[in-house]
Amino acid sequence: MYKLITKSISKNYVPYSVCLCTSTVNTKLNEVGQGLRKIQPKTNEIKSYGQPTPDTHPHLLKPGEFTPGLTLAEFKSRRERFVDKLLSSSNTKKHCVVIPSAKKKYMSGKIPYVFRQNTDFMYMTGCLEPDSCLLLEIDNEKFTSTMFLRPKDKNMEMWDGVVTGLGDPGFFGVDQAIDIADLNNYLDLTFKSSQPDTLWYNTEESEFTRLTSTVKELVKSAWGANLLSPTNLIHQLRLYKSSAEQKLMQKTCQIASEAINETISWSNPDISEHHIFAKVDYECRMRNASYLAYPPVVASGQNATTIHYINNCQMLKSGDTVLMDAGCEYGGYTSDITRTFPVSKSKLSDAQRVLYEIVLETQKSLIRKLQEKAYSLDELFEIMCLELGKYLKEIGFIPKHLSGVDLARASYKYCPHHVSHYLGMDVHDTPSISRAIKLEPGMVFTIEPGLYISADNRVVSEEFRGLGVRIEDDALMLPNNKVQILTEACVKEIKDIER
Template identity: 50%
Template sequence: MLLKTLARSKLYSCGRTLTNVKPLDYVKCIRLRNFSTSLSRSEKLYTEHLESLHRDGVRFGQPTQFSHPHILKTDELAIGLLPSEFADRRNRLMQKIKEHCVKYGKPSRNIVIIPAAMKKYMTGKIPYFFRQNSDFFYLTGCLEPESILVLWMEDEGQSKSALFMRPKNKHEELWDGPRTGVDHSVTFFGVDEAHPLADVAKFVEKYVSKSKSVNVWYENNDEIQPKLYSNLRPILSTTTLFQSPLEFLHELRLIKSPAEANLMRKTCEIASKAVNLTMQQSKAGDSEHHIHARVDYHCRMNDAQFLAYPPVVAAGNNANVIHYINNTQVAKDGELVLMDAGCEYGGYSSDITRTWPVSGKFTPAQEVLYEVVHEVQKELLNVVSTVENVTLDQLFDLMCFRLGKYLQEICVINKSLNELDSARRAGYKFCPHHVSHYLGMDIHDTPLIQRSRVLTPGMVFTVEPGLYIPANSSEVPQEFRGIGIRIEDDVLYTKDGAEVLTKNCIKEVSELKKLISN
């Protein structure tokens, strides 16, 4: 009854009366109109229709609010995100491209092609865990592999969207689980059209052939779907060049919406709790692998999908290998453990580093170096909150300078280095990585955005000063050798300054001692 009611309504009638329509006719009809606009007006209608399909036994290629109510809330297409959010992202992307073309005198006809990730295999038919292409997920909310999103401009300037999906296949679904297929993709994902995956080249060719001047926006250097480029290239004239849409996408992804900010808060909350529990349960004699397993366990038990990246769990001198991920050594009594770990929740990632004494007690040298790093981080966070027009590159320069000055004070380096540049160079020698990177759907998010960009409300980034003094550093006093320390927090920049999303992850010396001794 609900399907017939929807079909009779003006909202879904496509300008004609539909009193006795079959479900497939209904889906074909709504392809003809801008379904995404209706989603922004009424998430409720979207939910009612999904409920009807669920009752009819329709299964989709990813969780829904009815199949997985413990994961998705009412009206959500993806965790924490409504269908209208994805429609708005698509519209803003096309608006950015349109403005770019007007500014630079490019053709007004534009078509954008964004592929989903492919399944990858360890060996034979044994797959790696699937993770969706972030740009594709950002624009669709779709978690299915091999799909393709196409966006284009109509002659009157209106933007449209289509998903090209794997067709339903009983045999394949027996082994790999349900697919959404073509027929229900319009309703489920809120796009204007849906077509079989095999038709994408024909669709693009038809659009491009209508005009001699078309901008084709496709990142052909990316190997997400290698066959896609080889299928598209022959249908385009030799004068039609692919142009990458990634710069526009990264501009959009850089500034988090309120819903995205809440997802960032949640993923950071999960990781903070997991890191605290992992530090508390660690002890001398644990292997780095065991500590790795604990942080993974605690993240998943608090609803993270998985770890956001292979964690660094580095005991003793291993901490001086900045991207150490072997995690095979034993943490000995008296050593520090540096752990860099984060989780992914709803497609958004956290990134935390904490360093602690595995036995619960710092040596004097360990504690003084730890306090240097902690003090520098506090100064940097204060700058973010109090100084206008600051950039991540400026934070890096400040970190290098302050580390150099503090290392002079504790006699790790020569006190005669009085010049600003000399102190900076000394700081950089002992912390050879940047102090910050953008954070979001990816750990090193939006890499096309320069770190010389002035911080703007909605940006999320890390603040992660460190000190690394390898065991063979003969120019450093003996007691400081073999110590590596990093403290990393995730920050949401707001109109009021810095909101530290990982503030509940313990890092004060007194609190660390208390946590681990308990």
């Protein structure tokens, strides 16, 4: 006769069950005892936080890094420089700055979108967790920093993963950590006790609706207190990339360049735009990008005349070109590249070649001018319009008598978008910064002229109708009017795209 005997083991042993014959219980128990696996005491336990660390994710982070390529010291320095900039821009000395994170967003019910952190919050903290907030309390030149976070909760963490919790504010390099649920009450008490002259909070873009209401009520009830947004001050810092950030920009641009090269070589007329989308996404991720930086434009044929075409569902046809606008995100920094190429390793048609050469030569001209003197992005846009206009007159798209402003306006109809935007943690980075300021060392920006000829345009000959071309590269401004093209590895010469 057999019995199932389960021996309860002390906490140093794994529970062990075995089926034994009762006639040989003693003998078998001795054998079982010898075979038990003893759990060794944990001497080098790796602590987990709400985001990767060099210990938990050594394939993502090198020793000493807080986020890929960046140290905790860099995030502390950003907060210090922010406070210095704030104080230098203000006549008062007591301030309260509230910078919230992003919140989780849901497709439907409990199905979340992939979380992406608010980039201003990310820039100031390096924190990747949702439902968080940074509070800076400034009194003259001294300030204290507080992170409001979700507390540890075993049930929640079983579903959503580990959170950092409140027990280790030093992990983020701040003075204290408090439960995010207490943020509104804490802010109310702090505002009333310290009576800051200005409360800095972006009421227009915050996803924390209750916090926004609290902030407005506090300022409304306070005598003489100001409510200002910290966004522009943060963007003034973000505009200039540190040496570590420049390396991250080089990396994300290199990844996207290689991925696009692979995708161009792989394209053929037996696939759809959606397959091109999937291919470039795959190639970026296989090079350790987190994901694509934005929904890519994969526009074949006359779809390329729709500037923000993202349906990406048409079949590729032999003889067509594909305009692909794609970039990736690596370590929180984005790339943004556009290439136009023929399907199936074919040659460009005469009309396709004419437009392509115009756009390519215009882009090269802009890059050359950047190395002569400092320009603003708006000035580059004006130059682009005039350059395109010059070529468009030659091929009969624009009347030959036009010049100056009239020429620029005429060519704008064929390229109705700006030639550049700032680039960094966001694709259209630091949007509060004017494009009228001169480019300076440390700024990263795009150079993206294009031409779009609608299918119903009767001014041009038939072979040009329905064609769209754009070429976009990412550039880093260096000292002495030097320009580094970060996406130089991505093919764009006709001999290379025709393969």
